[in-house]
Amino acid sequence: MDKKYTEVELTKYSKEDIISILLTMQKVTENLSKTCAEQKTQLEQVNQNMKLILEQISISKNKRFGRSSEKMIYDGQLGMCFNEAEVTIETKYVIEPELEEVRPKAYKRRKSSGKRDADLKDLPVEIIMHELTSEELKERLGDKWKRLPDEVYKRLTFHPAEFKVEEHHVAVYAGNDNETIIRGKRPVDLLRNSLVTPSLEAAIMNSKYVNAIPLYRLEQEFLRNDVVLSRQVMANWTIKCGERYLSLLYDKLHKVTLTHFDRHEELVLY
Structure with a gap:
């Protein structure tokens, strides 16, 4: 309703015209309120659907690109930590646990007999002797002493890759005629030269x-x-x-x- 009526103009209309105008205005107002309510409901539904779509996209990205490792909480904040050891003891006083606290009382693991020897049986063995000289024995035990069975313990050593240059010398021979030349047999190369x-x-x-x-x-x-x-x-x-x-x-x-x-x-x- 674009036109605005003054009080003087309204007095010129009859009672029936004024009633008709008011009913029309009321109907228009009701339709407008109903339309606004429907638009508000639709807008809320669109926002809810958009929120669900964004959550599904976020879950899909986490499953596809997210880290599989667990995240740790430090000082109430959730996040990844690359220097876990330093952060763990940064603000805490560490008390070294007793052996009884580390080992459960209800379960005591028995060491299997001969397991170490079985694990090392296929490896080459280098025997290293630790003996006393005759002077040391005479000084500590005198002239009379006897040797008991050795006390034996094992340690496993590791030697990194070792490189060695093989320098092949192929013998060359020449006959008395100074024309015939022969060479010693050489192994076949994996790749020539x-x-x-x-x-x-x-x-x-x-x-x-x-x-x-x-x-x-x-x-x-x-x-x-x-x-x-x-x-x-x-x-x-x-x-x-x-x-x-x-x-x-x-x-x-x-x-x-x-x-x-x-x-x-x-x-x-x-």
Whole structure:
């Protein structure tokens, strides 16, 4: 209703016209209130749906890209901690526990007899003697003494990878005629004119394909042992050895597998 009526103008209308105008205005007001309520309800429903969609997207992202490890709480705050040891004791007074507190009283584990010897039975043994000299024995026991069975204990040592250069000297011989020249027998190289040996290439393949160590880390490990081998060189060795030697084994296994597969089909047909 765009036009605004003054008091003087309203006096010109009859009672029936004024009643009609008021009823029309009331109807319009009711329709407008109803429309606003419906729009408000729809807007609330849209906001609720949007909130649910955002929650589902957040849950999906956490499942796909989130960390699988548990998060730890420090001082009431939830978050990841990379220096867990330092943060754990930063503001706490640590009391060293007693042995009785660490070991449960209800369960006492018995040490299995001979387990250590069984674990070490396949490893090479180096016997290291710890003896006293004759002078020390005479000083402490006199001239008369006897030796009892040795007290034996075992320790396990580890020696890192050791590199050694093999320098091959091939003997060269010449006949009296100064024309005939012969050489000593030399082993066949894994790759001609290459530094690589079977043991070195086996170590590279084992590190990369069994232990999942990238070549650039292996390059750094070799460099710490004063051996300069680039990842490109190691990759070239691995590819050539795979094509030249391992491909033969692969082809043989492939043929054997197909043979067994054909036999299986024949048995099924019969």
